[in-house]
């Protein structure tokens with residue numbers, strides 16, 4: 396079935412928040428603290444990889460959220476419509492009336508990255524419902540967390556959610572030391588930062604090679620691996636075929652695709668050719 400023939404999924408109600416604060420965490424990672432009256436509609440679903448489909452409208456469209464997408468599709472040219480992008484909820488601090496979302500700022504290309512780099516207090520933050528699928532399994536013998544900058548928010552939350560006696564590895568690819576964060580992790584989880592230096596994000600085998608080179612301890616491992624599509628595509632057969640992991644041990648997917656906008660690559664993911 397093609398994407399056009401597929402029936403539209405029912406729209407989840409939008410949660411409209413506003414930017415409270417923008418915090419520059421590293422040269423390429425910016426935190427948006429969002430809150431406001433709409434926070435009453437946010438529920439912490441308990442997943443470490445809790446994520447939301449955000450909507451970003453071009454300022455020139457002059458529209459205010461919540462967006463009636465069906466109506467807007469009939470009224471506006473396609474380039475004026477809100478664009479959907481997926482982001483992890485790094486933290487639910489509902490007592491303080493806030494959620495945190497950490498954005499990779501990857502240059503002038505795209506919608507969400509440039510928006511976050513320039514967001515100002517009061518700007519609308521539109522969330523299209525909250526999903527998720529992974530939480531550290533206390534019954535796992537050890538954990539393997541693998542990701543580039545886009546997965547650092549989810550991996551940070553996962554490390555914080557683990558019992559203090561959890562063991563394993565977190566392998567994180569970033570550009571250089573200035574992109575490393577202070578992570579709160581159990582003492583038994585070894586955090587390894589892998590530097591790609593001048594090479595562009597999404598063009599290296601650092602993560603795959605690091606996993607291949609791991610001394611694989613015994614027992615049942617739980618894996619959380621997310622990042623650029625090519626790296627994840629190369630990693631999956633190693634974990635399933637060489638290491639013999641089954642689906643229940645594995646959370647692995649592409650969070651972004653080199654050279655492709657999210658809407659384009661998410662559409663491909665739904666076709667057989669784009670699946671990894």
Ligand SMILES: Cc1cc2nc3c(=O)[nH]c(=O)nc-3n(C[C@H](O)[C@H](O)[C@H](O)COP(=O)(O)OP(=O)(O)OC[C@H]3O[C@@H](n4cnc5c(N)ncnc54)[C@H](O)[C@@H]3O)c2cc1C
Nearest residue numbers: 482483498499501505506507508651652653654655656657
């Ligand atoms: C479940 C899930 C959770 C995610 N959580 C986060 C998160 O917490 N933080 C986060 O930053 N991202 C996260 N992502 C990834 C994010 O959705 C994509 O990076 C998205 O493409 C960014 O949108 P954009 O508008 O900035 O760029 P797009 O318009 O989608 O792409 C424009 C160009 O930028 C490139 N690009 C996109 N992302 C990156 C990147 N990270 N590094 C370098 N180049 C890039 C693309 O290849 C393309 O060439 C998540 C994705 C998923 C599926």
